[in-house]
Amino acid sequence: VQQAAAADVWTSISPASARRLLLGALDAFSENGYGAATTRDIATRAGLSPAGVYLHYRSKAELLYEISKLCHTAALAAVEAALESETTPVARVEAFVRASTTWHARNHKAARVIQYELRGLEGRRYREILPLRQRFEELLRREIEAGKRCGAFSAAADDAVTHAVLSLSIDVARWYRPSQDIDPELLGAIYGRLAVAMLTAGG
Amino acid sequence: VQQAAAADVWTSISPASARRLLLGALDAFSENGYGAATTRDIATRAGLSPAGVYLHYRSKAELLYEISKLCHTAALAAVEAALESETTPVARVEAFVRASTTWHARNHKAARVIQYELRGLEGRRYREILPLRQRFEELLRREIEAGKRCGAFSAAADDAVTHAVLSLSIDVARWYRPSQDIDPELLGAIYGRLAVAMLTAGG
Numbered sequence: 001v002q003q004a005a006a007a008d009v010w011t012s013i014s015p016a017s018a019r020r021l022l023l024g025a026l027d028a029f030s031e032n033g034y035g036a037a038t039t040r041d042i043a044t045r046a047g048l049s050p051a052g053v054y055l056h057y058r059s060k061a062e063l064l065y066e067i068s069k070l071c072h073t074a075a076l077a078a079v080e081a082a083l084e085s086e087t088t089p090v091a092r093v094e095a096f097v098r099a100s101t102t103w104h105a106r107n108h109k110a111a112r113v114i115q116y117e118l119r120g121l122e123g124r125r126y127r128e129i130l131p132l133r134q135r136f137e138e139l140l141r142r143e144i145e146a147g148k149r150c151g152a153f154s155a156a157a158d159d160a161v162t163h164a165v166l167s168l169s170i171d172v173a174r175w176y177r178p179s180q181d182i183d184p185e186l187l188g189a190i191y192g193r194l195a196v197a198m199l200t201a202g203g
Numbered sequence: 204v205q206q207a208a209a210a211d212v213w214t215s216i217s218p219a220s221a222r223r224l225l226l227g228a229l230d231a232f233s234e235n236g237y238g239a240a241t242t243r244d245i246a247t248r249a250g251l252s253p254a255g256v257y258l259h260y261r262s263k264a265e266l267l268y269e270i271s272k273l274c275h276t277a278a279l280a281a282v283e284a285a286l287e288s289e290t291t292p293v294a295r296v297e298a299f300v301r302a303s304t305t306w307h308a309r310n311h312k313a314a315r316v317i318q319y320e321l322r323g324l325e326g327r328r329y330r331e332i333l334p335l336r337q338r339f340e341e342l343l344r345r346e347i348e349a350g351k352r353c354g355a356f357s358a359a360a361d362d363a364v365t366h367a368v369l370s371l372s373i374d375v376a377r378w379y380r381p382s383q384d385i386d387p388e389l390l391g392a393i394y395g396r397l398a399v400a401m402l403t404a405g406g
Contacts, residue, residue: 032322036238115377116319119235160385160393163378164371171370171377174318182363190363197404198397 009074009110018056020046022070025063030109034064034120065125068118071110072132078103079139089147090196093165096140098192100169104176105184111173140166144199153199165195212277212313221259223249225273228266233312237267237323268328271321274313275335281306282342292350293399296368299343301395303372307379308387314376343369347402356402368398 013019024045028037039060043052057063082099086092104111121129141162147153168191176182216222227248231240242263246255260266285302289295307314324332344365350356371394379385 033236033238033320035236035240117236158393160390161397163374164394164397167370167374167378168367171366171374174373175366175370187363191367194364194367194401194404197400201397201400 009070009107013070015056017046017048017052021048021053021056022063022067025060026067026109026113029064029067029117029120030112034060034113034117061120061122061125064113064117064120065129067110068114068121068125068129069132071107071114072129072136074107075100075103075111075114076132076136079136083139083143088152089143089150090152090200092143093140093147093153093199094192094196096143096192097165097169097195098188100188101172101191102184102188104169104172105182105187108173108176108178111170115170115173137162137166147199154201157199161198165198168195212273212310216273218259220249220251220255224251224256224259225266225270228263229270229312229316232267232270232320232323233315237263237316237320264323264325264328267316267320267323268332270313271317271324271328271332272335274310274317275332275339277310278303278306278314278317279335279339282339286342286346291355292346292353293355293403295346296343296350296356296402297395297399299346299395300368300372300398301391303391304375304394305387305391307372307375308385308390311376311379311381314373318373318376340365340369350402357404360402364401368401371398 010019010023013022021042024042025037027045028042037060039053040050042060042063043050046052048055053060053063057066078099079096082095083092086095118126118129144153144157144162144165148155148157172187176187213222213226216225224245227245228240230248231245240263242256243253245263245266246253249255251258256263256266260269281302282299285298286295289298321329321332347356347360347365347368351358351360372391375390379390
């Protein structure tokens with residue numbers, strides 16, 4: 001299940017050589033950082049000749065942009081689906097954090113790239129990705145505000161607390177490895193409950 | 204105060220040109236990533252000729268190692284001092300998270316380098332830094348266990364929850380910028396209380 005879900009982001013990419021290039025770039029960027037990756041290394045990982053990247057992409061920067069667009073869109077879709085499954089602010093915040101945490105654990109390589117390597121995007125491309133990030137945060141912020149208005153969350157839950165709730169799932173990109181034997185769904189369930197505990201605690 | 208405290212890590216470095224090189228490397232690594240940084244760029248930032256790095260350091264890797272050693276040691280000293288100031292597990296965990304958060308915000312450039320750029324260290328140097336990271340986590344884990352034993356923290360506070368408590372302060376390295384006008388001390392106080400709320404919440 002984990003493997004299949006992780007593959008979902010990429011299955012729509014064709015031809016297969018373009019998909020292999022994106023996955024090769026993902027491995028290279030997440031292992032060594034965007035700055036240290038070379039188009040030669042990426043092509044080799046994709047099973048192509050050293051200049052093979054240029055069959056489908058103009059540059060390393062274009063690969064980063066494509067990965068960013070695909071993965072931000074997928075993460076956003078995951079939390080949007082989770083929000084739709086619940087009605088109260090408390091249940092919706094819990095569902096958001098559960099889905100975001102599970103997504104970041106299941107797609108931990110992609111998550112490392114989109115959380116820590118975005119400075120590799122040029123201004124124009126970064127400005128295309130930024131609204132996806134802003135919408136992700138805005139969805140959470142809106143639910144926290146709704147929970148405060150109905151008295152379910154503490155009035156002390158300000159921007160710093162919203163950042164902290166986001167940190168739970170985002171920092172998973174830094175430390176999570178499948179070898180640690182923590183199931184992504186279980187981790188999501190635990191972190192969803194922690195988020196509610198943070199938001200209901202008095203200031 | 205912020206500026207002075209941030210400078211503390213570096214004031215012991217002499218001569219001044221070595222200190223300027225470390226600070227130039229810190230800027231280069233935190234802005235563009237270790238992989239994209241060049242010794243020429245670092246030397247220029249330090250006000251030296253293009254080969255100026257080699258006056259005091261053998262390589263970019265040695266600069267990363269020196270920065271890592273200094274900053275991990277400083278972060279560890281900050282949480283150790285905070286722990287000593289309190290006696291109960293609850294107060295000690297709160298003090299740990301408060302100190303760690305404040306340190307990561309105040310030293311956000313250094314924090315980005317030590318949290319996200321360590322793969323630039325070779326095996327031998329990484330093995331020297333790893334015990335400092337392990338001790339940092341172990342100090343928190345020990346207090347959480349003590350709090351569980353005396354019934355102050357939930358028995359459900361397992362490894363996943365310990366990771367979440369660490370994430371609060373570590374992810375500050377990713378998002379914090381002084382321009383956001385959140386005071387490092389205030390952020391630390393808020394996050395210290397959130398950590399206690401997470402640990403006292405039932406499973």
